[in-house]
Amino acid sequence: AQSVxxxxxxxxxxxxxxxxxxxxxxVSGNPxxxxxxxxxxxxxxxxxxxxxxxxxVKGSYGFEAEFxxxxxxxxxxxxxxxxxxxxxxxxxxxxFKTIFGAGTRLFVKA
Amino acid sequence: xxxxxxxxRHEVTEMGQEVTLRCKPISGHNSLFWYRQTMxxxxxxxxxxxxxxxxxxxxxxxxxxxAKMPNASFSTLKIQPSExxxxxxxxxxxxYREGSTDTQYFGPGTRLTVL
Numbered sequence: 482a483q484s485v486x487x488x489x490x491x492x493x494x495x496x497x498x499x500x501x502x503x504x505x506x507x508v509s510g511n512p513x514x515x516x517x518x519x520x521x522x523x524x525x526x527x528x529x530x531x532x533x534x535x536x537x538v539k540g541s542y543g544f545e546a547e548f549x550x551x552x553x554x555x556x557x558x559x560x561x562x563x564x565x566x567x568x569x570x571x572x573x574x575x576x577f578k579t580i581f582g583a584g585t586r587l588f589v590k591a
Numbered sequence: 592x593x594x595x596x597x598x599x600r601h602e603v604t605e606m607g608q609e610v611t612l613r614c615k616p617i618s619g620h621n622s623l624f625w626y627r628q629t630m631x632x633x634x635x636x637x638x639x640x641x642x643x644x645x646x647x648x649x650x651x652x653x654x655x656x657x658a659k660m661p662n663a664s665f666s667t668l669k670i671q672p673s674e675x676x677x678x679x680x681x682x683x684x685x686x687y688r689e690g691s692t693d694t695q696y697f698g699p700g701t702r703l704t705v706l
Contacts, residue, residue: 515694524595524682524697525634571634578647579624579695583633 483508483576491586494562502557502585504572513575514555516546519584520568528570531555542566562589595698597683603704609671612701614683615664622693625658625668626682628700634682640666641688673705 484507494500506512513532517525529540536548546557557570567589572582596615604610616623624639638648640660648658655674660666670677680700686693 517695517697522700524684524699525695527694527696530694575693578636578639579693581634581636 483574483580485572485574485580485582487570487572487582487585489585490583491588493588493590496564496589496591497561500559500562500566500587500589502570502572502587504555504557504582505553506555506572506574507553508574508576510576512548512553512555514546514548515573515575515579516540516544516555516557517571517573517581518542518568519571525571528557562587564589564591595683595685595696597681597698597701599701600699601702601704603706604673605706606674607672608705609669610673610677610703610705612668612670612681612683612703614666614668614685614698616666616683616685617696618664620685620687620696621663622686622688622695623660623666624684624686624695625666626684626697627679628682629679637668670703673703675705678703678705 486505515530516528519525529538531538531548539545544559569584571584573579598613622641625637627635637650638658643660658668680702682700684695684697686695
């Protein structure tokens with residue numbers, strides 16, 4: 482069975498500070514991992530994905546994610562948060578089908 | 592490209608009425624997904640199609656829900672009869688399935704309110 486967990490409902494960070502949004506997964510075989518972002522009243526938008534290769538994946542808007550096989554994690558990171566990064570973030574894992582996490586609301590305070 | 596197009600963007604209806612939600616995928620994409628999003632249940636996959644064929648409909652809540660994809664350019668999600676608990680935002684997403692690396696592109700959603 483495959484699953485994905487986002488342990489934090491909300492992450493609060495001050496503008497300019499680094500941010501991390503956590504994700505852990507369980508899947509048989511090689512994991513295909515994704516991050517999506519959802520702004521208010523919008524559909525989800527693709528940020529980045531890990532298929533194979535370098536454990537550090539770079540994506541849109543300055544975001545990156547680190548794949549850690551031993552910890553089965555795929556945390557989303559950004560060195561310096563912006564107020565405009567405030568949104569709902571979803572981690573997803575692709576096994577037989579794509580499963581989305583429950584989402585983590587990121588709030589960046591000016 | 593115009594992206595995934597969904598219509599209507601908002602739908603308000605009364606309990607018992609039939610509701611039809613529509614989706615036009617991105618040209619060239621061969622996979623289509625219907626999701627439902629609520630505060631209580633988060634994002635739920637209802638059904639997905641590959642090359643117009645339903646592959647997994649295990650997420651469809653009950654027989655009141657049905658989905659069709661008559662061709663590569665169009666899909667519908669129908670609820671008949673609708674109930675207040677069906678109130679949610681319904682998203683259509685499409686992807687070009689290249690092995691297992693498909694990235695999904697979401698439409699803007701249809702906000703359904705059943706009174």
